[in-house]
Amino acid sequence: MVMKKKDLNERIRSFTHCLSYCGHETRTRYFMNKRGFTLIEIIVLIVMAGIIIPAIMVPFATGIRGSKKPEMVTTAMYFAHQRMEELMKYNYRNGALTPAGVVAFVTGDVNYPGENEIVYVDSNFGTPSGDVGYKRIRVRITDPEVNTYEVYSVVTNFP
Numbered sequence: 098m099v100m101k102k103k104d105l106n107e108r109i110r111s112f113t114h115c116l117s118y119c120g121h122e123t124r125t126r127y128f129m130n131k132r133g134f135t136l137i138e139i140i141v142l143i144v145m146a147g148i149i150i151p152a153i154m155v156p157f158a159t160g161i162r163g164s165k166k167p168e169m170v171t172t173a174m175y176f177a178h179q180r181m182e183e184l185m186k187y188n189y190r191n192g193a194l195t196p197a198g199v200v201a202f203v204t205g206d207v208n209y210p211g212e213n214e215i216v217y218v219d220s221n222f223g224t225p226s227g228d229v230g231y232k233r234i235r236v237r238i239t240d241p242e243v244n245t246y247e248v249y250s251v252v253t254n255f256p
């Protein structure tokens with residue numbers, strides 16, 4: 098039995114119509130039974146939002162307030178490294194590296210006071226009674242929030 102093109106097109110159209118109609122009716126029937134949210138559901142949603150939203154917002158507010166901290170750390174470490182480079186350009190015997198305890202110095206910003214300390218140390222970084230060929234240089238910078246940042250280096254008397 099050979100089907101004509103017209104009969105085939107008619108059967109396809111009928112089948113497609115049935116599928117779309119049945120699917121549409123099923124979807125419509127499902128959504129017709131839903132009439133919206135109840136008052137209790139809305140109240141529960143509002144209460145949950147009132148609890149969750151502040152819990153999410155507090156860390157963001159804290160982060161915004163603390164966002165100046167990385168800038169202060171970078172500035173303090175810049176001044177510490179700058180001072181360390183000034184001291185490291187001298188050799189072991191230079192008078193600028195004479196152990197003299199803690200010495201204050203001026204940085205490029207009055208809000209970041211600095212101090213350096215030069216002491217004799219031994220090969221285990223202990224403090225000997227005299228010169229054994231090592232000097233430890235410590236540079237300390239204090240930021241506006243009174244946090245301190247230190248940079249250390251050792252200078253030797255050996256070639």
